[in-house]
Amino acid sequence: MTIGEALKETRKNLGLSQTEMAYPILTKSYYSKIERGIHEINASDLIKILEMHDVDISEFLVKCGVKDNKIDKEYWEEQLSQAYYDQDLNKVKELELEIPNIKTDNYTKDLLKSMIMLNKANLKGSIDTLPDEMKKHVKSLIFKAENWNKENLSLFSISLPLWSDQEMKPIVTSLLKKYINIENFPREMQILVSSIMVNYLSLLIRSSSQNLDLVEDIFILLDNLPVKPLNCFGKIMKNFYRAYFQGDDKKIQDILDFFTNNDMNKISEILKVSI
Incomplete structure (x- = not known):
């Protein structure tokens, strides 16, 4: 059985439409072509879809002939x-x-x-x-x-x-130069690069870095992230750290409260010590 056939069988067993099965990981159009064997699915997206619906990954792979x-x-x-x-x-x-x-x-x-x-x-x-x-x-x-x-x-x-301040500046500068138009890169790279920029903003604050001239370009890159569910964290973190640099304590607390009120207390706790 192909992966597309196994996905179709799993979806029908769950009683889901193609949109319900794939969103927000993939569009219905793209997912439909995977089921029909026209397109392939990468491992990361497959895992996310299976986990989203609590499907046992090992059993699914065995169904597809993966037995190692x-x-x-x-x-x-x-x-x-x-x-x-x-x-x-x-x-x-x-x-x-x-x-x-x-x-x-x-x-x-x-x-x-x-x-x-x-x-x-x-x-x-x-x-x-x-x-x-x-x-x-x-x-x-x-x-x-x-x-x-x-x-x-x-x-x-x-x-x-x-890394030292001196080491970090040319590295982050090169990443900003390459990925500033982040919307033109694959989704996986968007998530990775934006996480680096978010982590670096936290480091700039905690280490009293002298590289504050990079902050605005980091915000520009994060602003350029496409508005998609998988980029929500990067967008929220951009607003969190922008609020910090602007001295907007109310917005900082609003974002912390958002995480706490949506069962993400651990993220809220991590953010509190990041500034």
Whole structure:
């Protein structure tokens, strides 16, 4: 059975229309062509759709003929991201044990190990005490690839506290130059780059950085994010940090209250210490 056929069967078993099955991950038009075998679906979007409807991913893959015990890298990365926002150190440790079984090359596994190491350090509040050799290794991994990609951008996003003000300025400037028209890049890159910019805004504030001349260009990039559900977090964070720089305490509190009132207390708590 193809993935499109399996999706169609799953959707019908759930009693959903194509729009209900795919939105807001994909449009009905694009999703319909996946079911008919005209278009393919990437692993990240497939996982999001299945998780949105509480479909067992392992069972679904078996239905499609995938019977090995290897772990999908994109699924693993989404679990790691969720564990961090949940402040769940035990889950991060569990994910660390799964790295040998992830379907990817050794270089990428090294990147994933570094992501685990930094996430653990962030959750323990010990990132500043990492040995210099570890810090150098992370930095060398990020720039080992010739171009920015999902993995080195993800690692860079959580490695920001490792870099000095002087090191950060040319890196962020180059990212702003490349991605300022963020709406022209794939959805996955929009989410990654905007998360880097949001994290950097927090770092600028907490570290009393001298690179405040970058702030306005960061806001321009975040303003250019397309208005889509998957970019909501980036848009909200732009407003949160803009309110901080404008001294708008009421708007800051309104945004914190929004998260708290919508069962996202942990995000609200993280934001309180980010400024």
